[in-house]
Amino acid sequence: MHIVIIGNGIAGNTAALTIKRGNPEVSLTLISEENCPLYSPCVLPHYLAGAIDRNRVFLEGIESYSGEGIRIILGEKAENIDVRNKEVSLLSQVIPYDKLVIATGSKVIIPPIDGLNKEGIFTLKSLGDADRLCHWSGKEAVVIGSGFIGIEVAVALKKEVIRFI
Ligand SMILES: Cc1cc2nc3c(=O)[nH]c(=O)nc-3n(C[C@H](O)[C@H](O)[C@H](O)COP(=O)(O)OP(=O)(O)OC[C@H]3O[C@@H](n4cnc5c(N)ncnc54)[C@H](O)[C@@H]3O)c2cc1C
Structure with missing residues (x-):
């Protein structure tokens, strides 16, 4: 049985560990x-604020599991899934599977607002x-979006500015 999991966020990594x-x-x-290895997006605003070092965003996950039969491919996107032949295509290789977890x-x-493709425009979803x-x-x-992530980012950026004044 060969199981392929696409995605190394908390869902993919926990699925891998549990399986x-x-x-x-x-x-x-x-x-x-x-x-990069598993990290917590939840603490990215704290990293942004300088409250924690970059190495503290990483979590212990399947990467540190010592069992046999684990292959971790980082830095490669799943480009195509062939469900008929049960294969996942990356740019560099094709990986067969018995079961696939997405x-x-x-x-x-x-949002479609003019100018959002210019330099100095950021999103905050990933460590990158x-x-x-x-x-x-x-x-x-200027932070667009006042959900909890927007508010956390605004607070983090404000701290950063204060730190450097
Ligand atoms: C700034 C921020 C703060 C947050 N704070 C909280 C909080 O306080 N509490 C809370 O409960 N939640 C919080 N969240 C939300 C929480 O982080 C997400 O719900 C959670 O990370 C979702 O995990 P996931 O594994 O489903 O997806 P993700 O973490 O998005 O992981 C998906 C992974 O799949 C990879 N991937 C995508 N497409 C492909 C492909 N084609 N091929 C290969 N890999 C692919 C992505 O690169 C990524 O690594 C926060 C999120 C952010 C961004």
Whole structure:
């Protein structure tokens, strides 16, 4: 039995750990387009605010599991799924599966507002997004979206500005 999981967020990683703990004999492949181990998006605003170091966003997951038959492919996107032949295509290879778990999370919605494709426009969904924001050297920010992530980002950016004044 070979199980392929697409997505190394908390859903994909927990699925991998749970499957492996319950069925150690199963062979498992975990694919993530992000080139980093499991991390918590929930603490990204704290990283942005400088309240925690970057290495503290990472969580212990399947990557540190010592069992046999685990293959982790980071930095490669699943480009196509052939359900008839039970294969997942990456740019570099085709991976056959008996069972497939899709745990690819959600996507950021960028509203159709003119100018949102210019330099200095950010989203905050992934660690890559947070890294880009952390390297931004601007001193004024506008946050569009006042859900809990927008509010957390505004508070984090305000702290950052205060820290450097
Ligand atoms: C800033 C922020 C703060 C948050 N705070 C909280 C909080 O306080 N409490 C709370 O409960 N939730 C919070 N959330 C939400 C929570 O992080 C998400 O609900 C959770 O991360 C979803 O996990 P997931 O595994 O389903 O998806 P994701 O974490 O999105 O993981 C999906 C993974 O799949 C990968 N992927 C996608 N497509 C492909 C593909 N084609 N091929 C290969 N890999 C692919 C992605 O790169 C990603 O690594 C927050 C989110 C953010 C962004």
